[in-house]
Amino acid sequence: MIDAVGLHKVYRLKKHRVTALNGVDLHVEPGEIYGVVGQSGAGKSTLLRSVNLLERPDAGTVTVDGEELTSLRGARLRTARRGIGMVHQHFALLSSRTVAGNVGFPLEVSGVGRAERRERVGELLDLVGLGDKARAYPSQLSGGQKQRVGIARALASRPKVLLSDEATSALDPATTDSILALLRRLRDELGLTILLITHEMDVIKKICDSAAIMENGEFREAGRVLDLIGTPGSLLARSLFPLPDLAGPDTVVVTYPRSFDEPLMSELTRRFDVDVNILGGGVEQVAGQSVGRLGVDVRGARRSQALTYLSEHGLLVEEAGE
Amino acid sequence: MTADTAATLILAANTDAAGPWEAVVAFLRDWPNMWPDLWLATQDTVYMVLWATIFSVLVGLPLGVLLVTTDRGGLTPAPVVRAVLSAVVNIGRSLPFIVLMVAVLSLTRFLVGTTLGPTAAIVPLSIGAIPFFARLVETSLREVDREVVEAAHAMGTRRFTIVGKVMLPEALPGLIAGLVMTVVALISYSAMAGAIGGGGLGDLAIREGYQRFNDHYLWATVILLIVIVQAAQSLGDLLVRRLTRR
Ligand SMILES: Nc1ncnc2c1ncn2[C@@H]1O[C@H](COP(=O)(O)OP(=O)(O)OP(=O)(O)O)[C@@H](O)[C@H]1O
Numbered sequence: 001m002i003d004a005v006g007l008h009k010v011y012r013l014k015k016h017r018v019t020a021l022n023g024v025d026l027h028v029e030p031g032e033i034y035g036v037v038g039q040s041g042a043g044k045s046t047l048l049r050s051v052n053l054l055e056r057p058d059a060g061t062v063t064v065d066g067e068e069l070t071s072l073r074g075a076r077l078r079t080a081r082r083g084i085g086m087v088h089q090h091f092a093l094l095s096s097r098t099v100a101g102n103v104g105f106p107l108e109v110s111g112v113g114r115a116e117r118r119e120r121v122g123e124l125l126d127l128v129g130l131g132d133k134a135r136a137y138p139s140q141l142s143g144g145q146k147q148r149v150g151i152a153r154a155l156a157s158r159p160k161v162l163l164s165d166e167a168t169s170a171l172d173p174a175t176t177d178s179i180l181a182l183l184r185r186l187r188d189e190l191g192l193t194i195l196l197i198t199h200e201m202d203v204i205k206k207i208c209d210s211a212a213i214m215e216n217g218e219f220r221e222a223g224r225v226l227d228l229i230g231t232p233g234s235l236l237a238r239s240l241f242p243l244p245d246l247a248g249p250d251t252v253v254v255t256y257p258r259s260f261d262e263p264l265m266s267e268l269t270r271r272f273d274v275d276v277n278i279l280g281g282g283v284e285q286v287a288g289q290s291v292g293r294l295g296v297d298v299r300g301a302r303r304s305q306a307l308t309y310l311s312e313h314g315l316l317v318e319e320a321g322e
Numbered sequence: 323m324t325a326d327t328a329a330t331l332i333l334a335a336n337t338d339a340a341g342p343w344e345a346v347v348a349f350l351r352d353w354p355n356m357w358p359d360l361w362l363a364t365q366d367t368v369y370m371v372l373w374a375t376i377f378s379v380l381v382g383l384p385l386g387v388l389l390v391t392t393d394r395g396g397l398t399p400a401p402v403v404r405a406v407l408s409a410v411v412n413i414g415r416s417l418p419f420i421v422l423m424v425a426v427l428s429l430t431r432f433l434v435g436t437t438l439g440p441t442a443a444i445v446p447l448s449i450g451a452i453p454f455f456a457r458l459v460e461t462s463l464r465e466v467d468r469e470v471v472e473a474a475h476a477m478g479t480r481r482f483t484i485v486g487k488v489m490l491p492e493a494l495p496g497l498i499a500g501l502v503m504t505v506v507a508l509i510s511y512s513a514m515a516g517a518i519g520g521g522g523l524g525d526l527a528i529r530e531g532y533q534r535f536n537d538h539y540l541w542a543t544v545i546l547l548i549v550i551v552q553a554a555q556s557l558g559d560l561l562v563r564r565l566t567r568r
């Protein structure tokens with residue numbers, strides 16, 4: 001649904017140049033929720049803003065729903081943008097307009113008549129659970145409610161794609177959860193494709209099907225979340241499951257990209273006569289599945305057989321000492 | 323010497339009346355005689371200020387918008403245009419009004435046919451207030467949230483529409499406050515315009531009050547000017563409060 005190839009972007013400041021995007025390829029499947037994480041200044045916002053061409057990349061192409069946006073300008077680009085909704089960190093609502101006025105804004109701009117607008121705004125507000133707030137002003141709403149208005153507005157022109165730059169960063173944890181649940185519901189009900197930027201690993205864990213880790217304008221890792229977690233040396237796995245510092249000589253990190261299977265550990269002791277000592281870790285719901293990741297000391301003469309046994313049962317085993 | 327007697331002395335020196343109370347009574351007695359002059363002058367002042375305000379908005383508002391949109395990172399960046407506009411505005415702002423008034427005399431004669439009277443005064447008043455209002459417009463537009471403007475872009479909004487439907491409405495309370503400041507400045511400028519025969523309350527104060535030593539005219543014009551400024555300010559404050567949704 002979103003295909004960006006070879007994106008480069010350099011900002012030229014007075015003294016120096018900042019490379020915000022350094023050859024990024026992004027592929028988002030239809031109906032997918034795709035998260036991009038990375039440190040501040042990694043180039044996440046620049047990437048997102050390149051997708052609807054708020055920022056024109058220096059090189060590379062962006063194709064959304066089969067249309068190559070990088071080849072469009074002026075009126076045709078504006079029309080194409082209407083097929084891409086955007087949600088902002090600080091909501092970006094017009095303080096001079098009511099909730100209904102804000103949600104109706106994109107329709108007004110694209111020339112939809114008053115009566116039709118009214119009806120659509122009503123639908124949208126019901127969709128995000130704010131049916132009773134149509135006449136309120138943004139200043140009278142809570143942060144979570146404002147973001148719901150922002151989401152309703154982004155959906156007004158029936159886009160297939162929704163872009164979100166830190167949409168939950170200004171919200172408390174409970175409100176964040178409710179907004180994430182709303183995004184997932186919208187994806188399920190409307191078949192939306194969602195590309196979101198976040199610095200919270202929790203957001204990736206809770207709603208993302210795919211993810212990319214960004215650093216210095218490049219993707220370090222990208223793909224489906226569960227695949228990445230099952231890949232040896234995965235940065236994403238390490239960020240999602242921070243383990244205590246455990247670089248003992250006999251330590252392994254065991255990742256279970258499926259339901260946690262505790263008896264397996266006692267099985268190990270019985271079969272191979274090894275000492276198994278769990279150092280830390282945990283089980284989490286990721287992309288709708290429980291995934292476990294543990295730091296374990298495995299000691300004994302038949303250690304390597306024991307580890308092979310784990311691998312054969314579909315567990316990812318990595319030596320932590322290296 | 324008490325404060326009271328000091329006040330009496332000062333008033334006595336100025337009015338030749340026996341005491342402050344008598345001075346006030348004499349002033350009030352004189353009011354009906356002065357009223358026809360005062361009423362005419364007030365009308366002239368309102369007439370000058372009103373028209374100059376209209377011209378200031380007609381020219382100053384687009385000018386202020388351009389100062390913002392042509393800036394780097396604005397809707398239509400044009401550094402050269404902006405530098406020229408900004409320089410013109412600065413020149414207008416740096417001239418004291420009394421100098422500007424004299425400097426544009428020939429323009430006034432060309433446009434109005436005379437340099438005397440309230441209509442002629444509208445020319446320098448407008449020229450003085452346009453850059454003043456333009457800067458105030460610029461300042462309020464700059465306070466509009468960048469994210470909101472960006473959101474409008476993301477929704478496929480034309481730049482012209484962004485100015486009309488996003489920037490100006492979002493800045494409206496600030497624009498009204500700026501308009502009130504401009505009106506108040508114009509009232510004070512209009513009194514100065516009186517010095518070179520512009521008519522209005524300032525003219526009356528100088529002709530009757532200063533040149534003929536008639537203090538009653540001086541007090542009366544001061545009172546009327548204060549009333550007009552207060553009325554403009556209160557009306558503006560009321561509007562700003564009504565329009566602010568933050
Ligand atoms: N308009 C701009 N002009 C100059 N430099 C910019 C501009 N926008 C971004 N940059 C620079 O490009 C780099 C990437 O910025 P970007 O905003 O994409 O980072 P980010 O990953 O979104 O960071 P954050 O998590 O803080 O939002 C940064 O070094 C930033 O300073």
Ligand SMILES: [Mg+2]
Nearest residue numbers: 044045046165
């Ligand atoms: Mg950012």
